[in-house]
Amino acid sequence: MNKLSSFLSKTEILNAAEQTLRKYGPDKASVTDVAKLLGVSHGTLYRHFPSKAALREAVTERWLEEMIVAPLTEIAAIPTTNALGQLRDYIAKLVELKQHHASQDSEMFKMYAAVTEESAALVEVHIRKLLDHIDLLIAQGMEQGLISRSIPAAVQARSVLYGTARFHHPAHAYEWRSPGIMQEFAQLWTLLERGLSEH
């Protein structure tokens, strides 16, 4: 169904799996459902992914990369003379993206939250990417004389990410419905920015 080539590609499977996940949610979607959508036997899918867990992880990995990491990479890559302001934009975007998908793409967000509890490896890789971005921005901020060198950039990067966890970690998603949430983030950021600043 909708096949562009006669042989199944990983991308086609991921597309179908994501569509199935969106339709039935991560608790109900089965490998059989995905196979049905593709018009193939479910056994076929096991020639491409060793297990259902692996398929779920692959879908989540791609979703995270496309929906969260890619837009952030873009922000981190913009040349700037104000790395500290860029860091604020970066974290604000991270918060905005997570909260947006939690409400507007809820089934995939649930999938992401579930995989987060199942696969420490996937989380670790994701966190590492964010930390690398933040680390880079902080190092630039140091070069620009905006951010204090009294603490290593990598250490400050972790503190910034963990310190803002309430606003982007999926375990806090139910708190994001509160109307004051973005103001609270802005206020915390003011404090963190003071802590990061050279002065």
Add this chain to the structure above:
Amino acid sequence: MNKLSSFLSKTEILNAAEQTLRKYGPDKASVTDVAKLLGVSHGTLYRHFPSKAALREAVTERWLEEMIVAPLTEIAAIPTTNALGQLRDYIAKLVELKQHHASQDSEMFKMYAAVTEESAALVEVHIRKLLDHIDLLIAQGMEQGLISRSIPAAVQARSVLYGTARFHHPAHAYEWRSPGIMQEFAQLWTLLERGLSEH
């Protein structure tokens, strides 16, 4: 059973409920179990608490007060010439207490975490107590010229509590087993302290 007076008191019920909770865990413990332990009919308990939920909340409320709030109130009340240092001790104690009970009093901690998701009112009251303590310490720090007045104390208090959520919010309990957790807290604190400081 173990009754000091012939009539049941709320305290006796709470003691029995807590004992039952510790024995069976919050998922298995029933009102009937509590009644059995007290040697009374379960209907009697409904003359003291309107529902099982209310009983669970009352037990949790008392536990929170005794195990978490009371020790913190003590720290907040110590007279000091270094309110910023005291604030560090306060938050460190909050983190230590939560993490200690998560591992050493796990059934009651589970009960607390469950009630946290059921009763927004209880959480709100608990948070308010902590915020009042932190607010007080920050206001003192301002008077002592240690903490910046550029942001209202109440706002900074909320930022401090939410900024350290990863280290005391029950949703993050599974991350507390990581060996680096206290170092990460110390590093975040260094950053927050820089942000709070007058300079």
Add this chain to the structure above:
DNA sequence: CAAATGACAATAATAATTATTTGTCATTTG
């Protein structure tokens, strides 16, 4: 007569049964 009881209906949890899904692999297909 305040406090507690225990019989009762409604609701929820558990256990037993049935149906689906997951994962394997010898066989088929193009």
Add this chain to the structure above:
DNA sequence: CAAATGACAAATAATTATTATTGTCATTTG
């Protein structure tokens, strides 16, 4: 012969039947 199939066993999940718990209240007890 690489790719896919589909029959099969094992593991999960959904359904149903059964048992336990929750919550009420008219009645009993001290």
